[in-house]
């Protein structure tokens with residue numbers, strides 16, 4: 001294996017959640033399967049303004065228009081996909097893909113779109129299939145950033161647009177402390193049975209750890225460029241919410 005073929009993990013292995021790198025995939029699948037039925041209410045408590053409206057604005061800003069064929073990777077309960085359906089209209093299409101079976105059950109109860117169980121790293125689509133590809137708040141959970149971006153590049157049509165919505169570790173110390181405290185409070189609140197539960201509290205704790213240890217924006221931008229994407233830009237809000245946009249030439 002050459003240097004450039006090596007995996008690029010989005011964060012180092014998190015010992016308090018899974019034993020070793022080989023357990024990462026199983027842990028991520030289990031935590032999302034276990035919390036899928038409460039994902040929407042928990043997300044609306046936690047969202048800090050990154051709800052459906054924020055997702056829709058980001059989609060429009062990055063160039064999603066009527067008639068496009070879209071792939072939403074890590075679709076979860078379909079919060080990004082729902083916004084996409086309203087933009088692409090009947091002449092376009094939205095396909096959802098997720099590794100968690102239980103998440104797909106949830107989205108299937110809400111949206112009438114093709115749904116596929118699969119991994120961002122091995123997409124079951126032909127080359128040049130989509131005008132637009134999205135990933136909302138899941139890049140921190142993939143096994144390999146390089147492999148994932150290669151797949152995104154492959155399945156996008158020439159001129160196709162990639163939009164990634166993510167959270168970043170705040171570089172401003174004051175914002176970092178505020179966000180850290182906010183997540184601590186959210187772990188306590190969401191762990192309360194009735195609001196969330198033990199699994200949901202653990203999910204929020206895991207979220208904070210992945211944000212805290214997440215590779216920086218420059219690594220993401222450089223990796224997108226190395227993959228062959230052009231016009232790679234990132235946009236930050238409150239030193240925390242981040243969008244990455246990239247175009248396949």
Ligand SMILES: C[S@@+](CC[C@H](N)C(=O)[O-])C[C@H]1O[C@@H](n2cnc3c(N)ncnc32)[C@H](O)[C@@H]1O
Pocket residue numbers: 028029032073074075076077078079080097098099100103118119120121135136137138141142143
């Ligand atoms: C925080 S949820 C985000 C859901 C949705 N995109 C949103 O904006 O609300 C993360 C999702 O990523 C999925 N996921 C994690 N790793 C994945 C992978 N390698 N391939 C596909 N889906 C993955 C999880 O199963 C989960 O549904």
